[in-house]
Amino acid sequence: MQNIKVLFVCMGNICRSPTAQGVFEQLVESEGLSQQIFTDSAGTHAYHIGESPDPRSQATALDNGVDISHQRAQKVKIEDFEHFDYIIAMDRSNYADLTHLATDDLQHKVHCFMQFAADWDNDNVPDPYYGKGNGFEKVFKMIEAASRGLLAQIQKNHLS
DSSP states (O other), X not given: OOOEEEEEEESSSSSHHHHHHHHHHHHHHHTTXXXXXXXXXXXXXXXXXXXXXXXXXXXXXXXXXXXOTTOOOOBOOTTXXXXXXXXXXXXXXXXXXXXXXXXXXXXXXXXXXXXXXXXXXXXXXXXXXXXXXXXXXXXXXXXXXXXXXXXXXXXXXXXX
């Protein structure tokens, strides 16, 4: 059975991508695939290196049964394009940053996360950092949907 490595990427690696990592890891574990699928997260910018996820992201994730408190922010590295099979951008801006960094032969690894969410008509997982209201909860629901679709794609293409 093939091992698959997935990297979730947002801007600062404190809201969306750590949430995506936590949700996807839990989904992978619930399907008994933790030995086949490895996940991590990073940011396209170095604003928060070494910091824990945003407290609002942690609270929303925990309210939904996912603990992301152990994660620490890091920046995407050039080596990540060689190491990971899927590099998942949270929005079009991060997608553009990632495709700019990737060599031509590795561009195929970069994907927009919401392309895996069949029930959502949205290209971007919005950044809830400066938002008000239930932005973190909405982002969590979007991430859940996209995670299910991504896992189905990985299972179909690599684990069947």
